[in-house]
Amino acid sequence: MIRVSAMPFYRLFICLAWGPVALLLLLRVLRGQERLGDWAQRIGIAPGGAAGRHVWLHAASNGELLSALPVLKAYRAERPDLKLLVTTNSLTGRDLARKWDLPGLTVRLAPLDTRWAAVLMRQLYHVQAHVLLESEFWPNRILAMSAKGLPVFAVGARLSRDTAQTWRRVSTLAARVLERLTYVSPQDEGTRRRLMHLGLTSRQLGPVLDLKAFYRPPPELMPDETLKKAFARDRTWLAASTHPGEEEIVFQAHLNLLKIDPEARLIVAPRHPKRGPQVSTLARKSGLESALRSAGDPPRAKAVYIADTLGEMPLWYQLAGTTFIAGTLVDKGGHTPFEPAVFDSTLLHGPDIANFTTIFRRLDVSGAAIQVHSAEDLTRVLIQTRDPDRRDAMRRMAHDQLDHPSGLDTVMAKLLANMAA
Numbered sequence: 001m002i003r004v005s006a007m008p009f010y011r012l013f014i015c016l017a018w019g020p021v022a023l024l025l026l027l028r029v030l031r032g033q034e035r036l037g038d039w040a041q042r043i044g045i046a047p048g049g050a051a052g053r054h055v056w057l058h059a060a061s062n063g064e065l066l067s068a069l070p071v072l073k074a075y076r077a078e079r080p081d082l083k084l085l086v087t088t089n090s091l092t093g094r095d096l097a098r099k100w101d102l103p104g105l106t107v108r109l110a111p112l113d114t115r116w117a118a119v120l121m122r123q124l125y126h127v128q129a130h131v132l133l134e135s136e137f138w139p140n141r142i143l144a145m146s147a148k149g150l151p152v153f154a155v156g157a158r159l160s161r162d163t164a165q166t167w168r169r170v171s172t173l174a175a176r177v178l179e180r181l182t183y184v185s186p187q188d189e190g191t192r193r194r195l196m197h198l199g200l201t202s203r204q205l206g207p208v209l210d211l212k213a214f215y216r217p218p219p220e221l222m223p224d225e226t227l228k229k230a231f232a233r234d235r236t237w238l239a240a241s242t243h244p245g246e247e248e249i250v251f252q253a254h255l256n257l258l259k260i261d262p263e264a265r266l267i268v269a270p271r272h273p274k275r276g277p278q279v280s281t282l283a284r285k286s287g288l289e290s291a292l293r294s295a296g297d298p299p300r301a302k303a304v305y306i307a308d309t310l311g312e313m314p315l316w317y318q319l320a321g322t323t324f325i326a327g328t329l330v331d332k333g334g335h336t337p338f339e340p341a342v343f344d345s346t347l348l349h350g351p352d353i354a355n356f357t358t359i360f361r362r363l364d365v366s367g368a369a370i371q372v373h374s375a376e377d378l379t380r381v382l383i384q385t386r387d388p389d390r391r392d393a394m395r396r397m398a399h400d401q402l403d404h405p406s407g408l409d410t411v412m413a414k415l416l417a418n419m420a421a
Contacts, residue, residue, distance in 0.1 A: 006170040006172045006173035006176075007139065007143075007172075007173055007176055010139055010140075010170075010173055011114075011115055011140065014112070014113060014114050014115075014140065015114065017112075018043065018112060018114060021043070021112060022039075022043045025039050025042050025043060026039055034091065038091065038109055041108050041109040041110075041111065042109050042110075042111060042112065043111065043112055044111035044112055044114055044116070044117030044120070047111070047117065047120040047121055047124050048106070048108055048124060048125075049124030049125060050083065050085070050106050050124075050125055051126075052082075052083045052104070052126065053081075053082050053083065053126045053127075053128045054082065054083045054084060054085040054106070054125040054126060054127055054128065055075070055079075055082050055083075055084055055085070055127070055128055055129045055130075055131060055419070056085045056087065056121065056122075056125065056127045056129070056130045056131070056145075057072070057084065057085070057086050057087070057130075057131040057132075057133070058086075058087045058088070058110055058130070058131070058132050058133065058136050058138075058141070059086070059087075059088050059093065059132075059133040059134070059136065060088065060089045060090070060093070060133070060134065060135070060136055061088060061089060061090040061092060061093040062090070062092055062093050062096050062310070062311070063212070063336070064093075064133045064134050064136075064156075064211075065086070065088060065093050065096055065097055065133075066096070066215065067133070067156060067211035067212045067214070067215065068133055068155070068156075068211060069100070070211070070214040070216075070408065071131075071155060071211065071408070071411075071412070071415075072084065072100075072102060073102070074408070074412050075412070075415065075416075076102055076103070076104075078412070078416055079416065079419060080103070080104075082104075082128060082419070083104035083105070083106065084102060084104055084105045084106065085106050085108075085121075085125045085127070086105065086106070086107045086108075087107075087108055087109065087110035087111075087121075088107075088109065088110060089109070089110055091109070092310045092311070094107055094108065094109055096311060106125070113138040113139065113140045113141055114140060115140045115143075115144065117140075118138075118140045118141045118143075118144035118145075119144050121141075121144075122144055122145060122148065122150075127145065127150060128150060128419065129145075129150055129151045129152070129153065129415075129418070129419055130142070130145040130150065130151075130152045130153070131152075131153045131154075131155055131415070132152070132153070132154050132155075132157075133154075133155055133156055133211070134156055134157065134158045134187065135157070135158045135159065135160070135163065137154070137157075137177060139173065139176075139177045142177055142180050142181065143176075143177070143180060145180075146180035146182075151182040151183070151418040151419070152180060152181050152182050153181070153182055153183045153184070153185075153414075153415055153418075154181055154183075154184040154185070155185050155209065155211065155411060155415075156185060156186075156187045156209055156210060156211040156212075157184050157185065157186045157187060157191055157195070158186075158187040158188070158191050158355070159186075159190075159191045159194045159195055160333065160354060160355075161190075161194070161354070164194040164197070164198065167198055168198065171198070171199075174198045174199065175198070175199040178195065178198055178199050178200045178204075179199065181200070181204055182204070182418055183204060183206055183411075183414050183415070183418065184200060184204050184205055184206060185205075185206040185207060185208070185209040185407065185411045186205070186206075186208055186209070187208070187209065187210050187211075188208060188210065188356075188357065188358050188359075189208060189358060190357060190358075192205065192208060206407070206410060206411055206414055207406070207407035207410050207411065208407065209405075209407040209408065209411055210338075210356075210359070210405070212336045212338045212339075213338055213402065213405035214405055214408060215336070215338050215339050215342060216342070217314050217317075217339075217342055217343065218314060221311075221312070221314045221315060222315075222318070223315050223318055223319055226298070226299070227299065227315065227319060228319070230265075230298075230299035230300075230301075230305075231265050231267070231299065231305075231319040231320070232263070232265070233319060233320065233321045234321045234386070234388075235261065235263050235264050235265055235321070236264075236265040236266070236267065236319055236320045236321060236322075237254075237264070237265075237266055237267075237320055237321065237322040237323070237324065237382060238266075238267045238268075238269065238316050238317065238319070238320035238322070238323045238324065238340075238345065239266070239267070239268045239269065239323075239324045239326055240269050240313065240316065240317075240323050240324065240325055240326055240335065240340065241269060241270070241271040241313075241325070241326045241327055241335040242268055242269070242270050242271060242279070242326040242327075243270075243271055243326060243327055243330050243332050244275075244330070245329070245330045246326050246327075246329045246330055246350075247268060247270075247279050247282050247283075248282060248286065249329055249374065249375045249378065250266070250268060250324065250326075250375075250378070251282065251283055251286035251288055251304070252286065252375035253375040253376075253378035253379045253382065254266045254288065254304065255286065255287060255288065256375065256376070256379035257379055257382050257383070260383060261386075264382075265305070266304045266305070267304075267305045267307055267316050267319065267320060268283075268304055268305070268306050268307065269307040269308075269313060269316055270306070270307075270308055271326065271327065271335075273294065273308040273309055273310055274308075275308070276292055276293070276294050276306050276308025277292065277308075279306050279308070280292050280306050283304045283306070288303070288304050289302050289303040289304065290303055290304045290305075290306055291303040291304070291305050291306065292306050292308060293305065293306060293307045293308055293309050293312075294308045294309055313339065314339075314343070317339060317340050317342070317343035317345050318343050320340075320345050321345060321346060321391065322345060322346040322348060322382060322385050322391075323340035323345040323346065323347060323348065324348045324349065324372075324378065325337055325340065325347060325348065325349040326350075327352070327355075328349040328350030328351065328352045328353055329350035329351075329352070329373075330350075330352065331352060332352065332355075333352060333353070333354035333355035333356075334349060334350070334352055334353045334354065334355050334356055334360065335355070336356065337349070337356060337359060337360065337363060337369065337398075337402070338359075338402055341395075341398040341399065341402050344395050345395075346385045346391050346394050346395060347363060347368060347369035347370070347394070347398055348369065348370050348371075348372055348378065348381055348382075348385075349369060349370075349371055349372070350371065350372060350373065351371060351373060359401075359402070362401050363397075363398060363401055363402075366397045366400070366401055367393070367394065367397055368394055368395075368397035368398040368400070368401050369394070369398065370384075370385070370394075
C-alpha cells in the first residue's frame with residue numbers, strides 16, 4: 001500500500017487560503033478592530049526582525065502566555081545571551097506580553113502558517129529554537145525549524161479527543177510533524193496517550209506538566225476600596241469565563257439564591273469580553289439588574305456585575321468567596337481551577353471537564369470541588385458552601401491537591417540541554 005504524504009496538500013491549502021484570509025482580516029482593519037500594521041503581521045508581509053539570536057515562543061493568547069511566564073523567567077536566568085521572540089494569535093495576548101519586564105523581548109502577532117512566513121521569521125530573528133505551548137501545532141513552522149536542525153519543543157502540550165481524531169484522518173501529516181518535535185511535555189495523561197497513538201515516541205516524551213499549576217497572581221492587581229466595599233467576600237460568588245448557554249443557568253441560580261439571601265452578590269466574567277452587553281441584556285431578561293464594567297458602571301447593591309474586561313480576573317477571584325468555573329456546563333472542556341484556588345475561592349464546576357480531567361477528578365474525589373449540573377444544583381451548592389467550616393475545608397483540600405506541581409525542573413533541564421551554545 002502506497003502512503004501519500006499529506007504535507008504538500010496542507011501547504012497547497014494554506015497557500016490557497018492565504019488570499020481569502022487576508023481579505024477577511026482586512027475587514028477587521030476597515031471596521032476599526034485592528035490596525036493596518038496588525039494585519040500585515042498576521043498575513044506575514046511585515047515579518048520584522050531583530051539583531052541577535054532568539055528563541056521563538058508561540059502561544060494562542062493570554063492564558064497560555066501567563067502559564068509560560070515561569071518558564072520564560074527560568075530560561076532567561078540560565079541563558080541571558082539568547083533573546084526572546086514571543087508571538088501570539090490575539091491582540092490581548094500581545095499587549096499582555098509587552099508589559100513583561102524581560103530583557104531582550106520582542107512581541108508580535110503570529111503570521112499565518114505559510115512556509116515562506118515561517119522561513120522569514122526564522123531568518124530575520126536568527127531563531128535558535130522554537131517553543132510552542134498547548135495545542136499550537138503548526139506544521140510549516142515546525143518543519144521550517146527542524147529543516148535547519150533547530151530544536152522544537154512542545155511544553156504543556158494539549159491534544160483533545162476531537163483534535164486527535166482529525167489528526168488521524170491525515171496520519172501521514174501527523175507523523176511527519178510529530179517526528180520533528182525534539183521534546184514534548186504533555187499537559188495530561190490523555191494527551192500523552194493520544195500523541196503516542198499518533199506516533200510520538202517515548203524518547204521524545206517528558207513528564208506531564210500543566211503550566212497553569214505554576215500560576216502566581218500579579219501583585220499589583222488589587223481591588224480598590226470601592227470594589228471591596230461593594231462585594232462582601234462571603235456573600236459574593238463569581239461565574240468565571242462563561243460561554244453562551246451558561247449565563248442563563250447562572251442567573252437562575254442567583255435568583256434562587258436571592259430568595260434565601262437578599263444580600264448575595266454575583267460577578268459574571270464572560271470568556272469573551274465583547275459579549276458583555278449581550279450578557280447584560282440576558283441578565284435583565286432573567287429579571288436581574290446589571291452593571292457593566294466596560295461602560296464604567298459602578299457596582300450596585302441589587303445588580304449583577306458584568307466584568308467584561310481583559311486582564312482583571314485576579315480582581316474577581318479576590319472578591320468572590322466561591323467561584324463557578326465555567327466552560328463546564330457547555331461543550332468547552334472547562335477552564336482552569338488553579339487560579340481561583342490560589343485566591344482561596346471555593347471551587348464549583350459543571351460536568352464537562354475535558355481540558356482538566358485529571359485535576360478536576362482529584363479535586364472532586366478529595367472534596368475540594370463540587371460538580372453541578374443545573375441551576376437547582378448550583379443554588380443548592382452555593383447555599384451549602386456558605387457554611388464556614390465546609391468552605392474552609394474545601395479550600396484546604398484544594399491547596400493540598402494543587403500546590404505541589406512538579407516537572408518544571410526536568411523540562412527546563414531538557415530545554416537548556418538542547419539549546420545551541
